[in-house]
Amino acid sequence: MPQDVLQQTYDVIVVGSGATGGWAAKRLAEAGLKVALLEAGRAVSPKEFTEHMPAYKLKYRGHSPEIERTRPVQKQCYACMEYNYEWFVNDLENPYSTPADRPFSWQRLRIVGGRSLVWGRQSYRLSDTDFKAASRDGYGDDWPFSYADLAPYYDIVERYVGITGAAEKNEMLPDGQFLPPMQMTCGEVRLRERVKAKFDRTLTIGRAAIVTQTHNGRAACHYCGPCERGCSTFSYFSSPFTTVKDAVKSGNCTLITNAVVSHVDMDSDANKARGVTYVDRMTKETKEVRGKAVILCAQALESTRILLNSSTREYPNGLANSSGVLGHYLMDHVAGGGASGTFDDLNILPSANPPHRPNGIYMVRFRNTPSSGKHPHFIRGYGFQGGSAPEFNMEATGIGAEYKKAVKLGRYGISLGAFGESLASWDNFCEIDQNLKDAWGIPALRISMAHGKNEAAMMRDAGVTAAEMLEAAGAKNIRVQTSYGIPGMAVHEVGTARMGNDPKKFVLNAFNQAHDVNNLFVTDGSCYVSSACQNPTLTMMAITVRACDRLIDRFHRSDV
Amino acid sequence: MRIHGSEASPSIPGRQFTASLISRRDLIRTALLAGASAACGPALSLAQTAIPETTPAQRGVDDSKLLADSNWKPTFLSKGQNETLIALSDVIIPATDTPGAKEALVNRYLDLVLAGEPAESQQKFVDGLNYIDTESQRLFGKEFHLLTPEDQNDLLQPLAYPLRPSFWLNKDHPDPGVEHFGRLKSMIAVAYYTSEIGQRELGWDGSFTHGPYQGCEHPTTTHK
Numbered sequence: 092m093p094q095d096v097l098q099q100t101y102d103v104i105v106v107g108s109g110a111t112g113g114w115a116a117k118r119l120a121e122a123g124l125k126v127a128l129l130e131a132g133r134a135v136s137p138k139e140f141t142e143h144m145p146a147y148k149l150k151y152r153g154h155s156p157e158i159e160r161t162r163p164v165q166k167q168c169y170a171c172m173e174y175n176y177e178w179f180v181n182d183l184e185n186p187y188s189t190p191a192d193r194p195f196s197w198q199r200l201r202i203v204g205g206r207s208l209v210w211g212r213q214s215y216r217l218s219d220t221d222f223k224a225a226s227r228d229g230y231g232d233d234w235p236f237s238y239a240d241l242a243p244y245y246d247i248v249e250r251y252v253g254i255t256g257a258a259e260k261n262e263m264l265p266d267g268q269f270l271p272p273m274q275m276t277c278g279e280v281r282l283r284e285r286v287k288a289k290f291d292r293t294l295t296i297g298r299a300a301i302v303t304q305t306h307n308g309r310a311a312c313h314y315c316g317p318c319e320r321g322c323s324t325f326s327y328f329s330s331p332f333t334t335v336k337d338a339v340k341s342g343n344c345t346l347i348t349n350a351v352v353s354h355v356d357m358d359s360d361a362n363k364a365r366g367v368t369y370v371d372r373m374t375k376e377t378k379e380v381r382g383k384a385v386i387l388c389a390q391a392l393e394s395t396r397i398l399l400n401s402s403t404r405e406y407p408n409g410l411a412n413s414s415g416v417l418g419h420y421l422m423d424h425v426a427g428g429g430a431s432g433t434f435d436d437l438n439i440l441p442s443a444n445p446p447h448r449p450n451g452i453y454m455v456r457f458r459n460t461p462s463s464g465k466h467p468h469f470i471r472g473y474g475f476q477g478g479s480a481p482e483f484n485m486e487a488t489g490i491g492a493e494y495k496k497a498v499k500l501g502r503y504g505i506s507l508g509a510f511g512e513s514l515a516s517w518d519n520f521c522e523i524d525q526n527l528k529d530a531w532g533i534p535a536l537r538i539s540m541a542h543g544k545n546e547a548a549m550m551r552d553a554g555v556t557a558a559e560m561l562e563a564a565g566a567k568n569i570r571v572q573t574s575y576g577i578p579g580m581a582v583h584e585v586g587t588a589r590m591g592n593d594p595k596k597f598v599l600n601a602f603n604q605a606h607d608v609n610n611l612f613v614t615d616g617s618c619y620v621s622s623a624c625q626n627p628t629l630t631m632m633a634i635t636v637r638a639c640d641r642l643i644d645r646f647h648r649s650d651v
Numbered sequence: 652m653r654i655h656g657s658e659a660s661p662s663i664p665g666r667q668f669t670a671s672l673i674s675r676r677d678l679i680r681t682a683l684l685a686g687a688s689a690a691c692g693p694a695l696s697l698a699q700t701a702i703p704e705t706t707p708a709q710r711g712v713d714d715s716k717l718l719a720d721s722n723w724k725p726t727f728l729s730k731g732q733n734e735t736l737i738a739l740s741d742v743i744i745p746a747t748d749t750p751g752a753k754e755a756l757v758n759r760y761l762d763l764v765l766a767g768e769p770a771e772s773q774q775k776f777v778d779g780l781n782y783i784d785t786e787s788q789r790l791f792g793k794e795f796h797l798l799t800p801e802d803q804n805d806l807l808q809p810l811a812y813p814l815r816p817s818f819w820l821n822k823d824h825p826d827p828g829v830e831h832f833g834r835l836k837s838m839i840a841v842a843y844y845t846s847e848i849g850q851r852e853l854g855w856d857g858s859f860t861h862g863p864y865q866g867c868e869h870p871t872t873t874h875k
Contacts, residue, residue, distance in 0.1 A: 274866020
């Protein structure tokens with residue numbers, strides 16, 4: 092690396108190159124600000140994509156012992172497999188701890204693009220029922236802005252990213268700037284029609300960050316299926332080939348890879364961040380980058396860890412933590428309740444051939460809505476994700492030619508699985524584990540979280556409602572599930588540096604600036620006040636753009 | 652590819668839940684069944700430049716011929732267990748108008764996978780094979796792989812089509828043979844249907860794209 096990269100003072104240092112960091116870098120660099128974009132991992136190349144490689148070319152066809160050895164946590168992620176496990180962090184180098192009775196699954200990538208390389212791509216707006224949830228039911232806090240404040244930024248993000256979806260005019264799930272929707276299967280259309288007629292609930296095709304027509308130079312999805320292994324046509328949204336690329340192309344953004352940020356450096360006299368210190372991942376040398384402002388986009392827990400590791404005499408309990416809430420109110424959607432079944436009267440055979448639609452269906456939240464009234468057993472709500480299609484039936488009974496035939500005859504499956512709101516609670520938190528460091532000597536996290544009674548009641552209800560909707564649609568062999576995964580399994584962790592107007596109760600202000608340090612920002616999921624039940628990435632990106640526009644404005648007024 | 656139940660890993664709570672219910676992610680994964688192109692092969696092998704910290708697949712390594720090595724010997728299974736497995740797999744998934752489990756080298760793939768499994772899973776598999784051979788000796792006085800196809804079939808039929816629990820059966824003591832057989836069969840099925848032969852058996856034509864999914868074209872309420 093040329094020495095001048097570290098000798099200049101940047102306008103803004105962005106930590107993390109995933110969905111939010113990519114947007115921050117793009118937005119700021121294209122506005123003419125000098126940006127240093129720091130990424131803890133290496134660069135990624137389309138040469139590593141494996142979406143068109145059949146499993147039989149893999150030595151273990153998916154389950155390598157190397158994953159067991161080096162990624163005992165990461166392997167819990169559906170997307171971590173023999174194809175791509177090197178994109179996920181090595182758990183031996185990146186430890187964290189939990190209390191024995193409060194397990195947490197922390198699934199993460201350190202590579203340019205971060206989790207945007209393997210994300211589920213589901214993209215849903217939040218509504219004012221979410222932003223003002225506390226005012227409606229008295230639990231927790233409202234967000235410091237309303238839907239109308241964020242809507243223009245949802246528009247900006249959606250127009251650039253490309254979201255396939257269908258408008259539904261449902262107050263719980265605002266419509267956005269959609270590319271043409273993917274099509275539903277017969278089973279899905281049937282379910283949509285029956286639940287509308289019987290329950291007046293809305294089932295829509297998944298809204299996904301996948302382009303269904305040529306969009307901003309990216310070709311339409313070719314329906315090969317496994318997006319999480321990469322995309323040769325860049326049809327699903329991942330930051331390295333979109334926002335980060337744009338940022339670098341502007342000439343104003345310097346991408347620094349293998350920069351494992353340990354802490355934010357403070358100018359204590361001025362009470363301003365003056366840059367960040369990182370450990371070079373390869374050489375383990377410690378280096379400092381200087382900037383007029385710092386934005387953390389490292390992922391909720393990582394950004395919080397950086398702040399907790401940035402204590403100074405003035406901020407002994409973690410930087411920007413005069414409120415004491417930094418690290419608390421960790422949330423992750425509760426997921427698992429639902430039902431599955433079969434449509435035995437749909438005589439459509441499964442096919443091993445594409446098209447494989449890389450998207451499912453979405454049932455809009457219908458509990459505790461302004462029109463449904465209050466549920467007796469829980470507050471907030473859940474949405475269902477799922478799908479229905481003919482599938483090969485390896486579980487067919489019998490042996491011999493008859494078994495082979497039965498496998499191919501298959502069954503027409505239908506399933507719905509809920510993602511429910513995780514209530515913000517002081518008791519769910521992360522802190523620094525004083526006895527644990529990562530491979531670069533940086534103190535590691537201790538994460539303590541458990542889903543509570545409200546989440547359990549919600550998943551029980553989800554099992555029941557899913558079953559009754561499947562039954563209404565004529566499904567057979569219905570199986571109900573009311574249990575749910577441990578925290579972290581939804582990979583929607585948010586909330587550990589919450590935003591709000593009162594500096595005594597919140598870490599960040601309404602524009603993601605730390606109340607304590609006015610040139611320090613966090614725009615990833617840390618800022619969440621309540622989790623809602625929608626997948627969070629779209630909202631994080633919109634919040635990032637909103638915060639960056641405010642920061643750009645401050646630069647123009649020389650107020651940084 | 653997704654095969655129900657094949658991914659369950661009892662040691663991790665979260666994994667059980669993902670394996671036992673089709674979540675949205677699993678649905679996205681159902682797409683994995685045969686996502687491949689022969690045309691793509693050469694391009695991928697050119698990618699064998701040394702990008703550090705990549706998986707063999709990301710470096711373009713093609714291990715599809717690994718099991719066909721003419722000097723192949725089992726690393727986990729004993730010679731006898733291997734013989735039993737070959738015979739068993741070929742009764743469960745025989746050659747018909749398409750090749751069966753034996754030709755798909757199901758035994759070799761399972762030997763490779765088992766070698767890296769925890770001792771407990773290894774033991775369960777071996778117990779299953781032992782059960783089949785013990786039954787074979789009891790009923791026919793020979794090891795399973797030495798039986799005629801008819802006798803092999805006779806031995807497996809009751810295990811493959813178990814009675815439903817009834818008043819006359821003690822439901823507190825499920826038939827151990829049915830359990831052993833079910834476990835072996837599901838592993839054999841995974842090994843077969845993930846092989847190239849198995850993918851072709853399912854009708855995969857070697858392509859990875861046929862254009863967008865066209866969706867349901869039925870008039871309202873007549874989906875058949």
